[in-house]
Amino acid sequence: MLPPSIPTSFVPRSAGVARRRFDFDLTSSLGFLAYILLAVVFALAIGVFSYESILTNNKNVKQATLDKATAAIDSATVKNFVRLRNRLDAGYSLIENHVAFSNFFALFETLIPVTVRFTSLHLALNDTKAVRLDGSGVAKSFNALAVASAAFAADGRIKDAIFPNIVVSSKDGSVSFALTAMLDPKLIAFSPTASAAPVSKLPQESASTTPTL
Amino acid sequence: MISSRILPIFALLVAAGIFFIYVSPTWSGPVTEIKSAIDAKEKALAAADAYKKQQNALIADRNTIDPEDLTRIAAFLPDSVDNVGLILDLNALAARSGLSLSNIDVTTNSVVTPTSRSTAGALPSKNTNMTSSIDLSLSAVGTYSALQTFLSGVEKSARILDVRDIQVKGSDTGVYTFQMKIRLFWLR
Numbered sequence: 001m002l003p004p005s006i007p008t009s010f011v012p013r014s015a016g017v018a019r020r021r022f023d024f025d026l027t028s029s030l031g032f033l034a035y036i037l038l039a040v041v042f043a044l045a046i047g048v049f050s051y052e053s054i055l056t057n058n059k060n061v062k063q064a065t066l067d068k069a070t071a072a073i074d075s076a077t078v079k080n081f082v083r084l085r086n087r088l089d090a091g092y093s094l095i096e097n098h099v100a101f102s103n104f105f106a107l108f109e110t111l112i113p114v115t116v117r118f119t120s121l122h123l124a125l126n127d128t129k130a131v132r133l134d135g136s137g138v139a140k141s142f143n144a145l146a147v148a149s150a151a152f153a154a155d156g157r158i159k160d161a162i163f164p165n166i167v168v169s170s171k172d173g174s175v176s177f178a179l180t181a182m183l184d185p186k187l188i189a190f191s192p193t194a195s196a197a198p199v200s201k202l203p204q205e206s207a208s209t210t211p212t213l
Numbered sequence: 214m215i216s217s218r219i220l221p222i223f224a225l226l227v228a229a230g231i232f233f234i235y236v237s238p239t240w241s242g243p244v245t246e247i248k249s250a251i252d253a254k255e256k257a258l259a260a261a262d263a264y265k266k267q268q269n270a271l272i273a274d275r276n277t278i279d280p281e282d283l284t285r286i287a288a289f290l291p292d293s294v295d296n297v298g299l300i301l302d303l304n305a306l307a308a309r310s311g312l313s314l315s316n317i318d319v320t321t322n323s324v325v326t327p328t329s330r331s332t333a334g335a336l337p338s339k340n341t342n343m344t345s346s347i348d349l350s351l352s353a354v355g356t357y358s359a360l361q362t363f364l365s366g367v368e369k370s371a372r373i374l375d376v377r378d379i380q381v382k383g384s385d386t387g388v389y390t391f392q393m394k395i396r397l398f399w400l401r
Binding site: 086106122 | 221222225227229231232235236248250251254255257258262264265268272286287289290360361365369375376380383398
């Protein structure tokens with residue numbers, strides 16, 4: 001005996017009804033999604049439009065602030081500052097390279113013995129700050145010239161001193177000569193407290209306070 | 214039944230149309246451009262603010278410099294060549310030193326070219342060489358000590374002057390002939 005709750009017969013449901021319900025649900029779902037998508041895109045469009053408006057407004061506000069800040073810049077003040085900076089920079093560079101030939105003359109008069117006399121002297125500074133010395137003169141004797149040459153060599157600031165064209169006079173024994181040399185750039189470097197005292201004291205025949213030219 | 218299928222398709226098409234015709238181009242076009250413009254303006258505003266602070270700091274620094282020193286700096290490297298005024302000063306210095314100037318001339322025009330190019334309207338860069346120079350040649354007659362005094366005066370001149378060349382020709386009388394080239398500078 002079967003229990004009474006179990007049906008005694010089986011009546012199958014129509015398969016077409018079940019399939020129709022499934023088709024209807026899919027279409028509705030897709031349709032619903034399409035509407036949702038439209039709503040989202042619409043909202044997005046409104047959002048983009050609003051964001052663009054806000055950004056444009058923000059840009060205009062910033063432009064106005066920038067215009068105000070730009071107008072507050074005084075070009076004359078800027079120009080003055082730039083000019084002052086250039087003047088200070090250029091002045092610093094010029095004072096660094098400033099030359100003082102008086103240092104050379106102060107040294108020269110201590111190195112040259114009175115028995116050596118220059119008839120001409122030429123100092124030329126080139127753009128690399130090298131100074132060429134050319135001169136010609138007459139020494140009382142060959143020894144006097146030798147003392148001058150030794151003085152240049154010992155001091156070291158009048159470099160590569162060469163005495164060409166040495167001619168000894170048969171009349172009085174005097175010696176005429178020429179001189180070419182290069183000066184140490186430090187010798188002609190300007191300093192408000194520059195001292196041109198010789199590096200070393202040398203034995204001389206006699207030093208003059210003013211060179212005989 | 215048909216409308217229930219057509220309307221969602223139409224909604225989908227409208228959504229796609231709105232997205233591809235308005236949303237996407239607006240976002241990648243004008244919105245991006247405005248955002249970058251705002252960024253640029255913010256940077257410019259920051260620069261303007263930094264400029265204002267720097268200007269105030271520079272004004273404060275400049276106010277600490279003695280105005281007399283500023284005048285001396287302007288005289289040290291003047292704004293113009295003014296070689297005529299300089300010749301008058303040199304003549305006065307020579308007279309005080311005991312030298313007699315006989316001839317003064319402008320020998321070379323050695324305008325210093327800028328070391329870096331700047332675009333039109335732009336502020337000059339720091340490395341730009343802003344000085345120009347010319348050489349004055351002068352002849353003088355006087356004693357050796359007068360030359361020393363004159364040279365010392367030139368070297369310590371309020372306006373920077375570089376002696377580039379000196380020629381001394383001796384004589385038996387103790388009066389010498391001097392020829393010099395003096396370079397003078399000015400701010401361009």
